[in-house]
Amino acid sequence: MKDRNLARPLEALSEEVFGTFLEPERADAIERALGDILLEIRRLRSLNLSGVDPVVVFDPANAARGGKKL
Amino acid sequence: MTDICYRSISELAPAIRSGSISPVQLTEQLLDRIERYDKQLLSFVHVAADALDQARRAEEELRNGHWRGQLHGIPVAIKDNYTTAGMPTRVGCPQVELNLPDRDATCVARLRNAGAVILGKLNMHQFAWGNVTPPTTNPWDKSRVPGGSSGGSGAAVAAGLCYAAMGSDTGGSIRIPASACGTFGIKPTYGRVSKAGIVPHSWSLDHPGPLTRGAADAAIMLQALAGPDPDDPAAADVSVPSYSTEMERPLSSIRIGVCRNHFFERIDPDVANAVEDAIKTMARNGARITNFTIPNLTYGLGAIFVIELASSSSYHDSALKARLHETFEPDVRTLVELGKFITAADYLQAERFRRVLARDFAKVFDDVDVIAAPTMPITAWKLSEDTITVEGQQESVLAASWRLTYPFNLIGVPASSQICGFHPNGMPIGLQLAGKPFNEGAVLATACAYEKLTRWNEHYPSLAGT
Numbered sequence: 001m002k003d004r005n006l007a008r009p010l011e012a013l014s015e016e017v018f019g020t021f022l023e024p025e026r027a028d029a030i031e032r033a034l035g036d037i038l039l040e041i042r043r044l045r046s047l048n049l050s051g052v053d054p055v056v057v058f059d060p061a062n063a064a065r066g067g068k069k070l
Numbered sequence: 071m072t073d074i075c076y077r078s079i080s081e082l083a084p085a086i087r088s089g090s091i092s093p094v095q096l097t098e099q100l101l102d103r104i105e106r107y108d109k110q111l112l113s114f115v116h117v118a119a120d121a122l123d124q125a126r127r128a129e130e131e132l133r134n135g136h137w138r139g140q141l142h143g144i145p146v147a148i149k150d151n152y153t154t155a156g157m158p159t160r161v162g163c164p165q166v167e168l169n170l171p172d173r174d175a176t177c178v179a180r181l182r183n184a185g186a187v188i189l190g191k192l193n194m195h196q197f198a199w200g201n202v203t204p205p206t207t208n209p210w211d212k213s214r215v216p217g218g219s220s221g222g223s224g225a226a227v228a229a230g231l232c233y234a235a236m237g238s239d240t241g242g243s244i245r246i247p248a249s250a251c252g253t254f255g256i257k258p259t260y261g262r263v264s265k266a267g268i269v270p271h272s273w274s275l276d277h278p279g280p281l282t283r284g285a286a287d288a289a290i291m292l293q294a295l296a297g298p299d300p301d302d303p304a305a306a307d308v309s310v311p312s313y314s315t316e317m318e319r320p321l322s323s324i325r326i327g328v329c330r331n332h333f334f335e336r337i338d339p340d341v342a343n344a345v346e347d348a349i350k351t352m353a354r355n356g357a358r359i360t361n362f363t364i365p366n367l368t369y370g371l372g373a374i375f376v377i378e379l380a381s382s383s384s385y386h387d388s389a390l391k392a393r394l395h396e397t398f399e400p401d402v403r404t405l406v407e408l409g410k411f412i413t414a415a416d417y418l419q420a421e422r423f424r425r426v427l428a429r430d431f432a433k434v435f436d437d438v439d440v441i442a443a444p445t446m447p448i449t450a451w452k453l454s455e456d457t458i459t460v461e462g463q464q465e466s467v468l469a470a471s472w473r474l475t476y477p478f479n480l481i482g483v484p485a486s487s488q489i490c491g492f493h494p495n496g497m498p499i500g501l502q503l504a505g506k507p508f509n510e511g512a513v514l515a516t517a518c519a520y521e522k523l524t525r526w527n528e529h530y531p532s533l534a535g536t
């Protein structure tokens with residue numbers, strides 16, 4: 001994250017955008033853990049998936065039954 | 071003759087049915103063994119106070135001519151993320167009040183209906199997030215981890231403290247401890263076994279399944295567990311075959327695929343050699359081998375991270391709001407917090423990618439029945455190790471341990487792990503087999519045939535000094 005020179009630190013973005021309060025020391029831990037994971041997520045984002053639907057699909061009849069099967 | 075604690079369920083079942091082995095004596099022996107050996111292994115977090123009563127009831131039924139099947143009177147144990155009637159469920163998190171229901175998860179109810187004696191609950195990595203399972207140790211070397219998150223299940227089965235154990239697998243959590251502890255473990259097809267009553271980790275990736283000492287015993291467990299369940303929206307309405315019949319399939323009828331990218335990259339050379347030997351053994355005995363590659367596997371780690379992190383944070387949302395996560399273990403707390411920063415667009419990119427990967431594998435499965443690979447690129451690591459070096463490259467043990475297992479969670483196909491030899495460090499090496507959706511039979515048949523050829527699963531750890 002730091003190499004992108006974000007104008008606002010993660011803890012400020014956290015509450016406003018992601019709806020979670022982060023103390024500065026937790027922000028450090030999160031940034032450290034995010035490092036390698038972000039590399040993988042960036043690679044995933046680079047994949048062109050035009051024309052591909054998500055694998056998890058909405059089933060309205062099942063949802064209306066509260067997830068219970070007939 | 072094999073110690074009775076290491077006998078297979080398929081050997082014990084006819085003896086129990088005929089009355090030559092008593093479920094009460096069997097349960098007493100295992101309770102004694104838990105008392106003796108589990109002080110250092112620490113695989114159990116709760117021993118059922120009514121275990122002997124359950125065994126007495128099983129024996130009484132047999133006297134009255136009622137035999138429920140091959141699990142009748144067989145002591146088994148349950149990972150601590152399955153809710154259970156009369157036993158607490160702590161999900162590896164004893165310090166937090168979770169208020170989970172005091173009723174049996176569908177799997178536990180099905181095991182009880184099949185006559186199994188539920189011995190107790192097994193330790194797990196907190197909330198199924200991680201592959202270490204502290205403080206449980208590995209029966210083969212108590213300075214090493216049992217894997218995770220079903221580490222208690224792997225350790226207890228390997229140590230002969232139960233004949234089978236339930237685990238759950240979101241990115242490898244059945245197969246990793248099976249590999250680390252030298253047991254058999256199978257993650258059935260997503261939806262084959264009900265998740266109802268299991269504390270969620272990641273709804274679309276969680277797979278319940280058994281750990282046993284051999285493929286035939288896993289088939290017996292799966293027969294009792296599999297099938298539709300109205301209480302699980304993801305449970306599939308797919309008929310369940312007779313696994314004992316499907317397991318009779320000979321190796322000469324099995325086509326084995328070997329994925330030469332991803333699964334054989336950055337592997338400990340001794341692990342790679344053992345798995346290559348296993349493939350050669352199966353080929354010598356009639357299996358046809360095909361090599362293939364799936365370049366899209368390079369996107370898999372990002373996809374599973376996104377889905378697991380987001381799902382776990384969503385499940386723990388109320389804990390996050392109440393700041394209960396501050397009492398979680400530091401590694402788990404960070405991962406649960408991290409999921410808040412996954413965007414919806416990335417989540418959906420991951421769910422779209424799963425379809426691509428599933429199609430890639432489906433094309434491979436047009437020409438092969440099972441895929442063979444290492445389960446882990448390494449063996450069980452030392453309790454003190456956070457990183458390992460493979461082929462000159464340093465990697466966290468967490469990243470390395472699930473690198474070869476999570477692809478099969480993304481695509482939901484059945485996948486197993488079994489022992490295929492020992493590393494010079496004395497630890498078991500895992501062979502992974504994966505099959506087409508709902509074709510657990512081909513995986514079990516291949517695994518069973520390999521077992522019969524090599525008998526690696528008949529090696530047991532020495533518990534002396536435990």
